Amino acid sequence: MEKLINLINSLSQEDKVKFDRIYEFKIEKAQQFFPEKIKETYKDKEFQTIYIFKNKILDQETHFNIQRAKRKEPLKEEKIDFYDPFCNPLEETPFDDLGRLGNEKAISASNLAKISLDHSLIIFKEHNKENLSKEDIEKALELSLLWFKKKQKKCNVLIWNNGFRAGASIEHPHLQIFAFDTLPAKIDFLFKRTIEYKNQFNSDYLEDLFEIHSKLGLAKKLNEIKIIINLTPFKDYELIFLFKDLEKNLTDISELLNLYCKISNNFNLLICDSDFLKIGFIVDRGEISKINSDIGSLEIYAFSVVGFDILEFAEKLFSELH
Ligand SMILES: [Zn+2]
DSSP states (O other), rough: OOHHHHHTOOHHHHHHHHHHHHHEEEHHHEEOOOOOHTTTTTTTGSEEEEEEETTTTTTTTEEOOOOGGGOOOOOOOOOOOOOOGGGGGGHSSOOOOOOOBSSSSSSEOOOSSOOSSEEEEEEOOOOGGOOOOHHHHHHHHHHHHHHHHOOOOSEEEEEEEEEEGTSSSSSSSSEEEEESSSHHHHHHHHHHHHHHHHHHHSSHHHHHHHHHHHHOOEEEEEETTTEEEEEOOOSSSSSSEEEOOOOTHHHHHHHHHHHHHOOOOEEEEEEEEESOOOEEEEEEOOOOBSSSSSSOOHHHTOOOOEESSSHHHHHHHHHHHH
């Protein structure tokens, strides 16, 4: 993280103005003291550096401490056979008012327990999420796009709760798709903040965000999509990506998702496609074998806590994107 701080401190005057209007940060150096018995075991934990970043526009705050990732966490080992109607969707899942949409890699279904009026599923034909290819992902996105086109609503939302730790109730990989008449509350909040930012600074918030992150080695363009490793992540390895046209950018988005699947096997993805915002978010939710949740009281009510080096992650991710 020190390298990142150096980069921030060496930003040009113009970039620093932009950085400062979006972010503030502080570094806390903590010391703690160990009883004799455990002193040797924990000698690398005596002095800890906590890097705290705040996004003032969105009121987000994240505390980075690499020691968080080194904690001993409870693990489970056993493999259980889970409920899975998605290997046989034609007979075991409901269908929606559009009937079944399908291609060689995916098929649509209605959601058995709807969250809103237009809420359906795109089920991958591949059962094992570890085996998904870029083509599987691209075809599933294509089918989602076809469903969105038929719905003709103002705001299309696609989510992928990949794995139980990310909130999936069925392990077999599947996307959830929604068509709304209005923007969902949290996306609307982001949209309103971008309008306020425009009024206040006569500048585009998301473009500035990309530019600042680029200067720090935390953002990269993949053809038309702009990928940002969020400086105030909700949890580990969070990405934001901006796209221009979901249909035209489908291949690049699929490439990004395919790469992310190799990094994480439990993640949350959300893509919002509307005239107001065209944006995606992905966040890792940790190893499946962990029993404890990665989200605690602080994340729900105060701020986020993560345990990774953001610049190291950016270098690793971007070295594999062409
Ligand atoms: Zn299955």
